[in-house]
Amino acid sequence: MEDLIAKTAEVLATSNNAIALTGAGISTESGIPDFRSPGGLWTRVDPGEFSIDRFLQNPSRFWRMHLDLKSSGDFDLASADPNPAHYALARMEQMGILKCIITQNVDNLHQRAGSVEVVEFHGNLLRAACMKCRSLEPIEDVEARIESGESEAPRCRNCGGLLKPDAVFFGEAIPSRALMISQVQSQKCDVLIVVGTSLQVYPAAQIPLSVKLKHPPAVVVEVNREPSSLHEQVTDILMIGSAGDILSRLLEALETRVNLH
Numbered sequence: 001m002e003d004l005i006a007k008t009a010e011v012l013a014t015s016n017n018a019i020a021l022t023g024a025g026i027s028t029e030s031g032i033p034d035f036r037s038p039g040g041l042w043t044r045v046d047p048g049e050f051s052i053d054r055f056l057q058n059p060s061r062f063w064r065m066h067l068d069l070k071s072s073g074d075f076d077l078a079s080a081d082p083n084p085a086h087y088a089l090a091r092m093e094q095m096g097i098l099k100c101i102i103t104q105n106v107d108n109l110h111q112r113a114g115s116v117e118v119v120e121f122h123g124n125l126l127r128a129a130c131m132k133c134r135s136l137e138p139i140e141d142v143e144a145r146i147e148s149g150e151s152e153a154p155r156c157r158n159c160g161g162l163l164k165p166d167a168v169f170f171g172e173a174i175p176s177r178a179l180m181i182s183q184v185q186s187q188k189c190d191v192l193i194v195v196g197t198s199l200q201v202y203p204a205a206q207i208p209l210s211v212k213l214k215h216p217p218a219v220v221v222e223v224n225r226e227p228s229s230l231h232e233q234v235t236d237i238l239m240i241g242s243a244g245d246i247l248s249r250l251l252e253a254l255e256t257r258v259n260l261h
């Protein structure tokens, strides 16, 4: 592993436009389960519950499930804190090495760790958005309205539209701004660090494929507990293990390198 970390530090230190693509695996060490690992969320919840069709059929049922998941501690994003992997990426941005993070996560932990250029590809589950006028409300306010008995499926205070978590559900489009910025960043990038994602969800999984197809192709570094579904096609440097451990050691190698030059 030490040689892979040294090689990655070299590639990053000499890069011009390094970016990261992160997924649920970067937050498991913060106590938030991912979807597909053993014991992940899909072993406890039917993925269909996160489809837009089912939400629209019965929003109260969705909100009840949301509150149950939260109170069971199984998916309580508000109580989780960033871990060393989030902090390492934030530090790499401060050092001028990492230009942006495209995250599939909806947990706000990159921002809380201090990362500034964060593209929320799948939205953010700590906000609710009105499906009609798009105005936003902290999700905890919506939860409080349900728990107080005011409504089982709260509506927007401005226009009366239905409120939905501001995360992308199955069957919904990726927010156009996030999609556009991701495409621009992928075109510019020369190094892509993929962390904690199985690369099974599209179009996010298209990003590593697209950076390998452009000329010149970017170097793809992958940090995962299990190799992603695309590692044979896209990954140049594969580091298997804990994101917190590997990214902390990578940061240390980068800081040592910067101090030496």
Ligand code: NAD
Residues within 6 Å of the ligand: 022, 023, 024, 025, 026, 027, 028, 029, 032, 033, 034, 035, 036, 037, 040, 041, 104, 105, 106, 107, 122, 195, 196, 197, 198, 199, 200, 201, 223, 224, 225, 226, 227, 228, 241, 242, 243, 244
């Ligand atoms: P996934 O569950 O399909 O894959 C997670 C990947 O992370 C796996 O390859 C696993 O081996 C790896 N992993 C798990 N723990 C790790 C660790 N500590 N260190 C390194 N690697 C680790 O997740 P995905 O590809 O992100 O797709 C799931 C979708 O679900 C995403 O689109 C995301 O929006 C959503 N999701 C988000 C959160 C969150 O915001 N924290 C949590 C669950 C799901």
